[in-house]
Amino acid sequence: MALPVSTGKINSVSVIIDDVLWNGEVGDVLRKKLAAPVDGLQEEEPLFTLNQYSPKIFNSNVRLARNIVVISKAAHPEFKHVMDKYAVPQNIFYISGHNWNEIIETIELHSPTLTGSINYSEIIENQKATAKALFNDQKIRQKFNITVQIPEDFSYALLKHKFAWLKKDIPSGNSSLLIYQVPLSSFKKGSIVDNVIRIRDSIGKKYIHGMLDKSSMQTEESYYPYISKTRIDDKPAFEMRGTWELQNNFMNGPFLNYVIKDSPNRRYIIVEGFVYNPSSTKRDMIFELESIIKSTQFLKPKKNEAKIRNKAI
Template sequence: MLSLVSCKDRQKQGEAFLPESKGNINEIAIVIDDVMWNGEVGDSLRKKLAYPVDGLPQEEPIFTINQYSPKIFEGVVTQSRNILVVSKGLNKEFKHVENKYAKPQNVFYITGYSIHEILDLIETHSETLISIIKYSEIHYVQHKMEKARLSDDKLRGVFMINIEIPDTYRYADEKEYFYWMKKDIPSGSSSLLVYQVPISQIEKNNDIVGNIVKVRDSVGALYIRGTMEHSSMVTEEGYSPYFMNTRLDGKTAYETKGTWELQNNFMSGPFLNYAIRDEKNKRYLILEGFVYDPSNAKRDMIFELEAIMKSVHILQ
């Protein structure tokens, strides 16, 4: 009796014995010799992989990058979730391998005969590398959230959505068509808002960005207030929000990110807002995450909120 096993089956069998990958969110282990790291190649990698994240009040890199000499690329380092190996070789090549030493894992190889070839590969493929890592990191965070979720029954009943929220969050406020979930941390908090508005409220006068800002400021005035008189959350005027078209749950959506502040108060922080056009229900579903943590970095807190919001599914 013949037993036929495909290459894909063999790969899956091999992955079953791999250790779990390690590393913090948005972290890359770069395996490269010290000479290249301290020269043009290192400068190019830092420029491409450590540029500042848009919308944060303090400058933070898109990825935390750690350099390792090829001589010490062994043991725990090989189990990093995201690895980039840069080296000289006979062939000019960019390659991506999944789950080579651990799982889940991305291992990228940039190989060139000369420094010029390596620099060209970095320039050509850095956007691909970034998008792969960001996509897989979002899914990694979402997978972790599945293990301990806050019940979304209330949100399903009111907004007809499923969304994965970690059980570290709690329901902080509930109004008609407005829900506020909050995670308390020692130095601040992380918040998620869910609400909806008619389509016309976002598309009025063809000013999408302006209307999104007006809506979020009006919601802040209604529901998110400080202890001081006339103190409510607004979009900080000193910094123009970053705006882009995107898609969530297969639907047209708008991503807006910037800085919020509490009027007549000293509280402020970053926010990330998604306005999802739900044609069937004649509404924009608004998901917004915002962070208050004045003494610490906020990149990964906003990233967690992004992963939560990107898990949304509108029920039909």
């Protein structure tokens, strides 16, 4: 018999835990790890939305949730990850210990695996939803020799030789996706952060302008960006999260920038998402952009095809 489809909003986690533990130190540690502020947002928004339930009702529809964390007391500390037990897709994490301290230690020890596994599966889930109605990325394939799974509600705002700006409007603002390339030689001596900021600010000055005062988008200096190493389509990349602003303007918001090293073609492909949504939360909008960018795949060059030119844009 096939399992039912799991339920739950993107980035939501059901926590099965006794009220006493939830309202004490164990709950505090869980919230610290699972509801930590998302890097790069001006206002604090939690990594995951937590919903607490008593163990007494775990045999109801609660167990159909896509992400479940079960906290309990046991003779020995344990961390166990079970997939697709009651529904598909599903992650259930069992965390136990003999007392509060053992449970807390187990959470602390395995929190990177816990948060990383949930984030990864939520990215996959979002990409599956996007794949049902995709934007035609043929021009992106032709310009950059890559493919990106972009939702159909995005459209081109600007298209140049080696630059693409796609945008999705919503009632309270918009989401944007930038794709461009620069030669490997564009990165000079100095920190990765300084290089990425210099390049993205030059792109903002050239292409991303305010409507009234002709100001351009730049990296906001008062918020130092977060940067980390990652991989996109098995290529080395840097992820940067920070805040953008329009010069001499009140418009600003979060951005997510990926610099992907494409050594065979002696270039960096840079894919960036940024959000303008002043009257509402931004976590899920940035997460959608993250899932889009992480779908990037490099196409194999066709036979007898000339190598991609690496001119500065």
